[in-house]
Amino acid sequence: MNDNTMSIPHLIMNASVVVQLVMLLLVVGSILSWVVIFQRSIALRRAKQEYNQFEESFWSGVDLNELYREIPADDPRHGAEHIFQAGFREFNRLMPKTRNADTVLEGVQRSMRVAWSREEDRLTQHLVFLATVASASPYIGLFGTVWGIMGSFQSLSMTQQATLATVAPWIAEALIATAMGLFAAIPAVIFYNRLSNNASRLLGKYEDFAEEFHAILHRNLQGRDGKPSAS
């Protein structure tokens, strides 16, 4: 066994068709998972930056009406801005119609929950694919390995003298499938955990923001409720 016959490209080219298909599937899965990893990483980083910017502008003491008017109505926003926009629009629409603060707050909360749910769906998009690659590719690679070892034993049964040298290339090329499965699965697992953690933290921030905004509206309604009842 010299280097040439045991090198990885040589082993891949000499593998059986099933093992080669498995390897191809794993390579495609790995590439797609890396695409998802990069795309989600960039998207989550941007969402976090935008959230930080919005939070800064929100708590800078600016008037909420002004803040709301700065956002164009036909331009859909994401993240905390989207939640704020949905809640404040609902608040503005309900305020002229009812005097009941609880109804208004209930409507605002519902619309904000819908917006939050949409944000969650947007942030965790494609992460399921990453989870699928992470969990399935070791099994796919193992299937390729088992198939290759079956082939190696079949060829071993035909030889007269079973030495390590006759089995070694077969087992090596079979094990490459498992290696590729793990190669696809390990980054997918790591980045799935990291990205889903980032997304859930961001969603938690959105939730916090929604509660705080709800609290502000509630405070305003309490003041307004008190005024008409008092007058």
Add this chain to the structure above:
Amino acid sequence: MVKGKTQIVADAPRDPQDVGYTLPVILAVAVHLAIIIFSLVNWPSHSVEPDSSSIVQATFVSTETFTDQAQQVTEQQAAMNSATEPVEEPQVSAPEVAEPEPEPEPQQDNQAQQQAAEEAARQAAQAEAEALAEAQAAAEADAQRRAVEAERQAQEQAAQAQAREAEAEAQRQREAEAQRAREQAEAEAEAQREAEAQRAKEQAEAEAKREAEAAAEREREAQEQREAEAEAERQREAEAAKAREEAAAQARREAEAEAQREREAAAEREREAEAQRQREAEAERQRKAAAEAAEAAMQRQLAGEAEAAANAQQAQQAANSFINIVRRAVEQAWLIPPGASNSLNATIQIRLGPSGELLAASVATSSGDSAFDRSAIQAVEQAAPFSELRDLPADQQRNLRQINLRFTPGDVR
């Protein structure tokens, strides 16, 4: 917040949080290419690693290692074929153990060559001596032949002389006979005359007639005598002429014989020269044949050596494979005691039975750590029946009945 506002406004037409897929795809492919290139570039250093990371380094020490003997022999042969100069000392390129085995063979070759040359020289000398002896023998035979010829000629001359004597004798006899005949005739004539005279006296009448008859008779007889004498004279003359003729013929014959002898001598010389040339050619041929035979013998010897070397090679390979099997088995069975340092080194001597069973395992060179030695012996005992010994040829089996194994823990615990 003016800055943030402008940014938001600028980004407004497209979704700021919707990241496109082209950049991630490029990045992902780049990552994979980088990994593949890294694995390919790093591969050679990976392939070196397994050698150093073998757990056990039990090495076989006692028997010789395999060398490229056959190749050397063929090289020698090629050298011999190209020029019959003696081969230079082969460079033993065995890396680990410089074994003394391949060196004597070239010396043998040289010796064989020298022997062959000597033999050829000896044969040439012998052939020359033979040629000389042959020439001498030829000369002797020649001399003999000449002597014989001379004798023959002498005999011939003697015979001729005898013949001449015999002729002379015959002539003398013939003359004597003629004389006798004449005397007789005379005596008869006398007697007749006496008788006639008596009868004439007795018979007168018839006497005259008888006398006339007798005269006629006498005349006739005288005539006869004259005739006989003339005849004898003629015969003598003829005899003398013949003798002269014979002498001339003799001289002629002798001259002829002399010329013949000269011719024969010339022919003989030529023949001798021819024979000498042939003998020389023969000797040359014999020398050549001897040299060729020596060459062929040398070639055969070399071929035999090459074959023997090839056989030895095969046997050596078989022995090496058996040693490898033993080493693997022992390595697998060896449990290195904890705390054994890498510098420990023990040599275990193993004696095997004819079917590969373990007869004895003893410590040949102790490592100084008794636990380590014990573990090595236990490893040998665990791996013990080396039944592959039976697959080897018998002479190899004898060689491999006793094996030394050196145990050194590798760099891996």
